Amino acid sequence: MIYEALIIGLKEGFKLGIVWLVFYSYLALNNKKHLLKAFYSAIVVSFLLSAAVFFIQHDMILKDAISGFISVSLAVFFISSAAALYQASGVNMLYPFQGQVPVSDESGQSTYPLFLKKWAESIKHFIVFTASVIFFAPDIAGSIIFLKELSVMKQDALMTFFSALTGYLLVLMLFIVIIRYFRTVAIGGFFSLPQILLFLAIVKLLGGGIKGFAELSLMPSVQRGFMKLAHDFIHQIFVFLMVPDHPLLTITAWNFIGFFFGSSFASIASLLIFLMLPFTFIYYSLVKVPGASLFDKEGISEKTGAQKRKIKSMLLSDRRKKAVPVFLFVFLILFSWFSEKGGDAQMVYNPKPKPVVVENGVVIIPISDPSMNLMDGRLHKFTLSHDGKTIRLLIIRKAEDALSVCLDACEICPYDPEGYGQIDIDLICVYCNTPIPLESVGDAGGCNPIPLTFSVDERFVKIDIGEILKKFEAVKIIEFKEAK
Amino acid sequence: MSLIEVRDVIKEYDTAHALRGVNTEIEKGQWINIIGPSGSGKSTLLNIISGLDAPTKGDVIIDSVNINVLKEDDMARFRREKMGFIFQQSHLIPYLSAVENVMLAQYFHSMADEKEAAEALGRVGLSHRLTHRPSQLSGGEQQRVCIARALINSPQILLADEPTGNLDRENTKVILELLRKLHAEEHFTIVLVTHDPFVSQWGQRILSMEDGRIISDQRL
Numbered sequence A: 001m002i003y004e005a006l007i008i009g010l011k012e013g014f015k016l017g018i019v020w021l022v023f024y025s026y027l028a029l030n031n032k033k034h035l036l037k038a039f040y041s042a043i044v045v046s047f048l049l050s051a052a053v054f055f056i057q058h059d060m061i062l063k064d065a066i067s068g069f070i071s072v073s074l075a076v077f078f079i080s081s082a083a084a085l086y087q088a089s090g091v092n093m094l095y096p097f098q099g100q101v102p103v104s105d106e107s108g109q110s111t112y113p114l115f116l117k118k119w120a121e122s123i124k125h126f127i128v129f130t131a132s133v134i135f136f137a138p139d140i141a142g143s144i145i146f147l148k149e150l151s152v153m154k155q156d157a158l159m160t161f162f163s164a165l166t167g168y169l170l171v172l173m174l175f176i177v178i179i180r181y182f183r184t185v186a187i188g189g190f191f192s193l194p195q196i197l198l199f200l201a202i203v204k205l206l207g208g209g210i211k212g213f214a215e216l217s218l219m220p221s222v223q224r225g226f227m228k229l230a231h232d233f234i235h236q237i238f239v240f241l242m243v244p245d246h247p248l249l250t251i252t253a254w255n256f257i258g259f260f261f262g263s264s265f266a267s268i269a270s271l272l273i274f275l276m277l278p279f280t281f282i283y284y285s286l287v288k289v290p291g292a293s294l295f296d297k298e299g300i301s302e303k304t305g306a307q308k309r310k311i312k313s314m315l316l317s318d319r320r321k322k323a324v325p326v327f328l329f330v331f332l333i334l335f336s337w338f339s340e341k342g343g344d345a346q347m348v349y350n351p352k353p354k355p356v357v358v359e360n361g362v363v364i365i366p367i368s369d370p371s372m373n374l375m376d377g378r379l380h381k382f383t384l385s386h387d388g389k390t391i392r393l394l395i396i397r398k399a400e401d402a403l404s405v406c407l408d409a410c411e412i413c414p415y416d417p418e419g420y421g422q423i424d425i426d427l428i429c430v431y432c433n434t435p436i437p438l439e440s441v442g443d444a445g446g447c448n449p450i451p452l453t454f455s456v457d458e459r460f461v462k463i464d465i466g467e468i469l470k471k472f473e474a475v476k477i478i479e480f481k482e483a484k
Numbered sequence B: 001m002s003l004i005e006v007r008d009v010i011k012e013y014d015t016a017h018a019l020r021g022v023n024t025e026i027e028k029g030q031w032i033n034i035i036g037p038s039g040s041g042k043s044t045l046l047n048i049i050s051g052l053d054a055p056t057k058g059d060v061i062i063d064s065v066n067i068n069v070l071k072e073d074d075m076a077r078f079r080r081e082k083m084g085f086i087f088q089q090s091h092l093i094p095y096l097s098a099v100e101n102v103m104l105a106q107y108f109h110s111m112a113d114e115k116e117a118a119e120a121l122g123r124v125g126l127s128h129r130l131t132h133r134p135s136q137l138s139g140g141e142q143q144r145v146c147i148a149r150a151l152i153n154s155p156q157i158l159l160a161d162e163p164t165g166n167l168d169r170e171n172t173k174v175i176l177e178l179l180r181k182l183h184a185e186e187h188f189t190i191v192l193v194t195h196d197p198f199v200s201q202w203g204q205r206i207l208s209m210e211d212g213r214i215i216s217d218q219r220l
Helices: A001-028 A033-055 A060-088 A093-099 A114-118 A118-154 A155-181 A193-207 A217-240 A251-261 A261-286 A292-297 A305-340 A465-483 B044-049 B072-082 B099-111 B115-125 B139-151 B169-186
Strands: A362-366 A382-388 A391-398 A402-407 A420-423 A428-429 A460-464 B003-013 B016-027 B031-035 B055-062 B083-086 B159-161 B188-194 B205-210 B215-220
Touching: A001 A033, A001 A118, A001 A155, A001 A193, A033 A118, A060 A118, A060 A193, A060 A217, A060 A261, A093 A155, A093 A391, A118 A155, A118 A193, A193 A305, A217 A251, A217 A261, A251 A261, A261 A305, A292 B188, A305 B099, A362 A382, A362 A465, A391 A465, A402 A460, A402 A465, A460 A465, A465 B159, B003 B044, B003 B188, B016 B044, B016 B188, B016 B215, B031 B044, B044 B055, B044 B159, B044 B188, B072 B083, B072 B099, B083 B139, B099 B115, B099 B139, B139 B169
Parallel strands: B031 B188, B031 B205, B083 B159, B159 B188
Antiparallel strands: A362 A460, A382 A391, A391 A402, A420 A428, B003 B016, B003 B055, B205 B215
16 A cells, blocks of 8 residues: 555545535535536546546646646635625625616516526536536646656556545545435535635645645645745836846845745735635624625514514524634634644755765766755755855756756855755745745746756766856856945 | 314323313414412413423414424424413512513523613503612512513413412502503413402403313403
């Protein structure tokens, strides 16, 4: 049994199981179980779409695309949840449609437009199907890519996929037993549409990572995304002001500015963004008094005081009940953020460079020796002396079977500090705190480390000294400017 | 149309027979007074109609629901929704004000609403006594708070067990006039137990009991 694959199987199985449980309970309670057909169809389609990933030759572009798709689907569910909450607060977001095609039901009240009413059931099935595919397909595809890479590393594809399938089916069987033999309908009482959508976003956030153990959740990539956003935003301000920020500002200044795109700030800021919606839910459920429009829906304007109180009490009780899962989400986010990835994201790993020698114009570095392994996913640094210059190199595993070799410097920042450190799996510029996603290490330009052309065989990484010196020319100029 | 049906109700306590096969129907919106001497079974019948006590045999059907088959929680909910009570003793919470005592009944029904509770006390003529505690109110005023408390949840049935038993004639008259006014306005059904012939004349129907049986049924 391959442990890593088993865990991935368990994780994906749990995601499907918990979503199925909540959705099933919600539909059963609201007499809408017929919509489960669309849900089940979406699961099958998601597996078929994902299976295609197994058979096509994948590369970083595909992996990035799937990773991006997962992040987009997280955003879709998160934003949809806010929209559904807004609708539930009494503002009818479908009103523009109603205004176009006014129709009435038996009681003479304006209701959904005719074209929506006619196709209402089909539209509901379509929405459930599409949302489920958007939710599940990228995650399953991402997991299959991870398993494929893992199988290459373990050199046992059959056992890798068997382990994952075992984990998947084990969890799924557990949920089948829970749904079949326990009275799960009551769970549905804690959810309405906004809570369901928020729940999907939270499940995606906590279990949407596709990099195996390195990223079981999406939190590190959310933090990195925020760091990158803050970095680009601040740089764009300098560009707008036509200030050459990197050469002009000292490291002290960057230490202040860099705080805003540093990991600590990103961790807290992105956490606040994620908690904003749950807190809005809690405010809406527990603090805000229902408006008159909400009671009008219940048709109680003509009823006695006791009847009004009873309906109001039931509404408030229902809202309090539906705040319970939101409190749970807040707890889960906080717990996961600080216990798992949030803490790690703040620690910068910056190893001491190891000296290497040049033999016949070539720098030769062993892929593995008793003191290190270049394929371990950690940042490795080396230093060499040539004509009185001290040149630092960095090497990091970019994919399961690929290395990136770069100068430990970019074309913009001064060379004097230590170049790059590593946060979690990605790099970060020690001088200006710019986060460099692992996927982009090896790409030339901007804040990225300057990539080097190299060759690799089973035992060694080889870099031509001419290539190193040529690329180091760019670094030297910056070092001179800073010295002035 | 009958709101309350009492069918062959027997109540036995060991060797004592409190009710010996009582049958009657009470119409919706009717004010019925049950009279009889001590030990005739009138309070037992009231308690069985309210579901506070269970018959040894027989059924009580209220609004088409056989209350004898309801579980304890369902009975409590049914009572909360359909019935209001007034007893001889006020049973007001001594450390709560008049309005808070009424709000307590709202709270157990659904949720408290101070404005509505104050209005209810206003209807029984106690607008000026909202914040007074029971000990600061006269016996008649306390019973008026009890009426407000009993009616605050708009019950279909008001069950009153000797509501004027502790009052002098003047206050008794005030309470009965108030009940008459509210009954005319809100059309609830009143089942009132009394041994006082003066009180029994205020309703629309008198049920006389003796030794656990109905001995006469008189419409006024």
